[in-house]
Amino acid sequence: MSDEMIDRVQRLRLMVFDVDGVLTDGTLYFSEAGAELKAFNSRDGHGIKMLRQSGVEVAILSARSSRAVEMRAAELGISLLQQGTADKGAAFDDLVARLRIPPAAAGYMGDDVVDLPVFARCGFAVSVPEAPDMVRERAHHVTRTPGGRGAVREVCELIMRTQGSLERVVARQPA
Numbered sequence: 001m002s003d004e005m006i007d008r009v010q011r012l013r014l015m016v017f018d019v020d021g022v023l024t025d026g027t028l029y030f031s032e033a034g035a036e037l038k039a040f041n042s043r044d045g046h047g048i049k050m051l052r053q054s055g056v057e058v059a060i061l062s063a064r065s066s067r068a069v070e071m072r073a074a075e076l077g078i079s080l081l082q083q084g085t086a087d088k089g090a091a092f093d094d095l096v097a098r099l100r101i102p103p104a105a106a107g108y109m110g111d112d113v114v115d116l117p118v119f120a121r122c123g124f125a126v127s128v129p130e131a132p133d134m135v136r137e138r139a140h141h142v143t144r145t146p147g148g149r150g151a152v153r154e155v156c157e158l159i160m161r162t163q164g165s166l167e168r169v170v171a172r173q174p175a
Contacts, residue, residue: 001162008124008140009162012056014099014106016080016092016118017048017152019062019069021111022128025148038068039148047153048076053172054165057099061091063114089117109155111135111147126155 001009020026023044029037052058059080060073066083073081080099085091088110096106107124108115111131119125119138127139128147136142141158143151160166 005140006162008104009107009159011105011123012107012159012163013101014057014059014096015051015124015155015159016059016061016095016106016108016122018108018110018112018115019060019066020064021131021147022109023060023069023072023148023152025146026111026130027148036066036068038066038072040072041148041150041152043150044148044152044156045072045076047156048078050166050169050173051156051159052077054160054163054169056159056163059095061085061088061095061108061118063088087117088114089121092118092121107155107159109152 017023023040024038031037048058058078060078062069062083063085069083082091096103103121104123106122107126108118108122109126110118111128112135116138125139126141127136128143128151130146143154145151145154157166160169
């Protein structure tokens with residue numbers, strides 16, 4: 001990892017995640033009754049919990065609204081949840097202003113062109129490998145693991161490892 005990348009990651013106090021294509025594999029499931037279903041990766045969830053334990057705040061920012069996302073955020077202890085946000089750049093600006101942190105202290109993980117305004121504002125932009133070229137080209141880091149299949153866990157561990165908190169957090173996990 002380059003010195004610039006290390007500096008970006010060490011500054012992080014907040015990590016924001018998109019949902020579809022990042023916390024999920026991007027597939028949208030609908031029941032015959034019209035209920036929307038989403039599949040979340042348990043290892044991603046544990047990575048988020050560990051990242052929060054390390055002292056990095058976590059938020060979810062999604063253009064879509066879903067009760068499943070509300071439930072998953074609550075299960076993971078994430079209170080910073082913004083859904084149904086057409087202008088993700090403005091939502092990101094509001095979030096960092098509310099937390100009183102500079103944009104450079106916030107990272108964002110997204111997978112599509114609607115995420116590019118946040119990529120341009122944040123200190124550490126992350127994409128998944130299956131994102132369009134124009135998204136991957138603007139990311140500071142592209143995960144090896146696909147969205148919804150452990151990419152979030154990969155990023156959480158990268159942040160903790162770079163900030164020197166991974167071993168401390170792992171040691172505090174229940175046996």
